[in-house]
Amino acid sequence: MSIIQTIRDKAAPVTIGVIAISLIGFILMDAGRSGLGGGVSPKDAVVSVNGVDLSWEAFQQKVKLNEEIQQMQGNVVDENTRQQIYTETYNTIITDELLNQEYTKLGIDVSDKEFNDMLFGKNPPQWLTQQFTNDKGEFDVAAARQAINELKKNKANTNRDMVNNLYLNPMIEGTKRNKYAALLQNSSYVPKWMAEKSVADNSQMANMSYVVAPFSSVSDSAVKVSDADIMAYAKAHASEYETEEGSRSIAYVSFDASPSTQDTADVYNSLAALKAEFEQTTDAGAFVARNASTLPYFDGYNSKNRIQIAQKDSIIGAGIGKVYGPYLDVQSYVLSKVVDMKVLPDSVKARHILIGTVDPRTQQPTNDPVVAKKKADSLLAAIKAGADFTMLALMNSDDEGSKIKGGDLGYFANGAMVKEFNDFCFNKAKGAMDIVQTQFGYHIIQVTDQKDFNPAYKIAYLAKNIDASQTTINEAQLKANAFLSKSKDLKSFEATLSADKLTKKIAQDIKAADYQVGMLGVNRELVREIYKADVGDVLPEPFELNNQFLAIAITGEEPKGLPSVAKLRPMIESIVRNELKGKMLAAKLAGVTTLEAAAQKLNVPVLRADSVSFVSPLLGGSGYELKAGGFGFNKNNIGKISAPIIGGSGVFVVKPEAQFAQPVTTSVDEMMQTLMSQQKGALLYGSMEALRKTASVTDNRTKFL
Structure with missing residues (x-):
């Protein structure tokens, strides 16, 4: 950094604008458009993306830059913030590399002439114009160029990388990303018939009567959800529950070493x-x-x-x-x-x-x-x-x-x-x-x-x-050591917990590259220790963290892919139970030919819903029911009752009575614009998701963190 920046408060936050202008001489040196990186060897790779190795050195440089930006903004970079920066930087370099690979395939780049125009053309960047504004409030291009010529003489500029990474690279990458986004969005197309159909769908209304058997009408105890049921549902919805990396879980007991009243x-x-x-x-x-x-x-x-x-x-x-x-x-x-x-x-x-x-x-x-x-x-x-x-x-x-x-x-x-x-x-x-x-x-x-x-x-x-005295610390450590002396494996760990009447705490979903363990806070060393041990082991020494000594047992491990039934059950048991209830209720209603017969079997009233919208079919207190409500919009179904329909809140039997259109104010052209806008937004998000999902990513962070 410049000397005056070092002077400020001996380590005070740096003013970004000062950095930018003090180093603007770098802009026209060596084309000014290449960022960090270069040739790396596989052993130095923190991550490999589609066969391209991204070096630990380059990763660390980006981490350092992000830490400095936090400090410039007046934020304290503590261990928690630092580890968050590590995670965010890791995800960012993967995204950037995936996009760069796409840019290469598509021929997207920023020429030197285009880059120069971005700096000194009709729309120069704000950080540049703020420093070179004349008395009339106008951008003084001549003054900027004069200053640049002076600074170009200084070949020993110590902050070339800083200005490159803070201003120039983001400007270049932002331009490439805008070109990529424009390319995607310009491929959007909405045919007129689709807009016409959407306008027509928005106008469709229906009146219907129905009977509903809520899932809550069957007690939970009457439905047993087996492990096979859980796993079958998870496999059918694998994309929702599969994980990209494994995790571990621990049990632990803490012995307080915080300052005592006497301390x-x-x-x-x-x-x-x-x-x-x-x-x-x-x-x-x-x-x-x-x-x-x-x-x-x-x-x-x-x-x-x-x-x-x-x-x-x-x-x-x-x-x-x-x-x-x-x-x-x-x-x-x-x-x-x-x-x-x-x-x-x-x-x-x-x-x-x-x-x-x-x-x-x-x-x-x-x-x-x-x-x-x-x-x-x-x-x-x-x-x-x-x-x-x-x-x-x-x-x-x-x-x-x-x-x-x-x-x-x-x-x-x-x-x-x-x-x-x-x-x-x-x-x-x-x-x-x-x-x-x-x-x-x-x-x-x-x-x-x-x-x-x-x-x-x-x-x-x-x-x-106010720190804990050595006496206080020693007492807590002795208690932890005494516990561990009786807890050599998971079985004895549990037995000692019970015998000593201590409270067991649980931490789950601990990934190998994590920096935080449950409510214990940030501590990368603890994660490393958890992964050095085997499942079923008890860490031989108490772990000191946040004024406490921890006795820790490794209780389980989840591989990447679908989690175990034990982990899946809390997430999806209620969903599977409702599916099973739905099948039971549907079987009970099998063969009914009238709403009255269905109501009698269920001991519930026949309900009525008027002016149900096709695009958002709200059925009274049951909420939005797409399947049940949708049955009412088939003209061939008017006057007929449906077979039992398993919906989101219960099982329905529906009888459509009338279908009609209400006036709409949206024109076909307006609908086309709306659909086009939605499609463009979905393309930007969806393209990035598709790139990440299909990419081959090898995570080597645990070799360095």
Whole structure:
């Protein structure tokens, strides 16, 4: 990243627009259109798609990019987020590869001329126009090209991949995808007869009488659903229940190792004992560091509205030099001391020219400090003599993130920069200009604006996490070890659970590449351990996770394809039971020739439904019944009763009485447009589903994760 981006908050989120423009020189270098990837060997493949290996290295680069995007948006990339990114990136690279294979077959590409027009033509991308807008609010193509020519001279641009992956590749891939979508959608066709039939169908109405025997009229206990019934239904609907990969299930018991009441009291008392000394010390920063605070000392100021602490009114209200606390803050106890107060701007706008002395990525020297300082002095003298700051920044600054904008950094909040840079901008008056040295080199800084002056406070925090003591941890671990000493296999595991009156918990559908186990949370190592063992094994050591020790038994394994009956039963038993009930009720109604006879056999009334719609046949309280309602729309059935019809909610006997058409407002042309739109939408989704379903995908993630 550029140096100023590293400066911001020492690791603050990067502004995407700054990245894009700072690296725009990459756009016209080496055609600018090739992404990551290249030749890979099979052993490096994280996944193979139709025989094409996608390397682990390329996969990791995409994961890293997605993590950086999350950070740019101000999100914390914790383990849970990171593993979600892994899964999403994996699915994305498969989709991208499948589409790329289709693009090759169809000859879909983006030429250099087309790509150049996308950047500088009539509709340039927003991220580009935002940075090169003139005083009239128009895209300044000349200025953009001038900046690009300057940046093209820098062959050592450290962020070529970043701008490529953040902006250029998505723009290219988006264009290809749009072409592919257009090709599919332009193949859509709706004949006029289909639209005419749809209009006619929408107008069809019918009146009918019927008798219904709800499935609920037969008790569940009267119908036995066998394993064969379950499997037969699953095979008949295999596409709904088959899985693409296997899974495992575990049973576990947890032994709590969270902080005890005594542990919490000990942390509170340890801070309370330091309160008086903390108040008396004249060097709050040293005191905080000496006492190993989990919140490091920030030697800067923040306005009250930027202090994100519920107790801030009490902390500030205690007065300068006074200590407030200990108070509870999430999982810590904290002492807070207001060290000083100043009236400072809430935000500052500045520009700078950096003469760097180190590479921000490698930390290797780039310029001799003495030479860098002399160059900074000469540039400052030139500016004071009337030289243009913007042009000198464009020609001399080593900060790629701001030089393209004449060194302008925009507005930033107090504390957003490293200390030396921050102190100059917020402590000096508007218009101040001088040389400031930071860890990155020498900056010629000019404060161009300051706004929203308010009291700002320097606050020292002495914080201690409320952690479980070693005694608490040892007690929980001993209990877990004692349990495992009596649980060498699944049978003894169950017996010990029963004997010790412990609660067994279950986690199912754990796939080999998963990162989360049921309600236990994110832990990739736990998944690996589950798959190292055999079914029926008990893990020999307790697994420590989230303030608990777990004793774990591997209880089962499901292969890919149709699951076992045990797993299928909870999903489809009620469906199969209703099918069996339907057959029983239909048999009971066999041979009836009138609705009255059917009603008498079932001891239910004859019901009537008027103005039933063909497209949505609603039969009273039974809901939408396509089969039963559809019987009423055959003209040859009017006045006749149906054979028993097994529907969605019960078994029906239907007698159509009349069929008629109602006026419709939709024209044939309008219906054609509607059907065409539906077809186009279905094509986009369906084509991707078809590609994935027919693809040969070999998942090698478990070799790396």
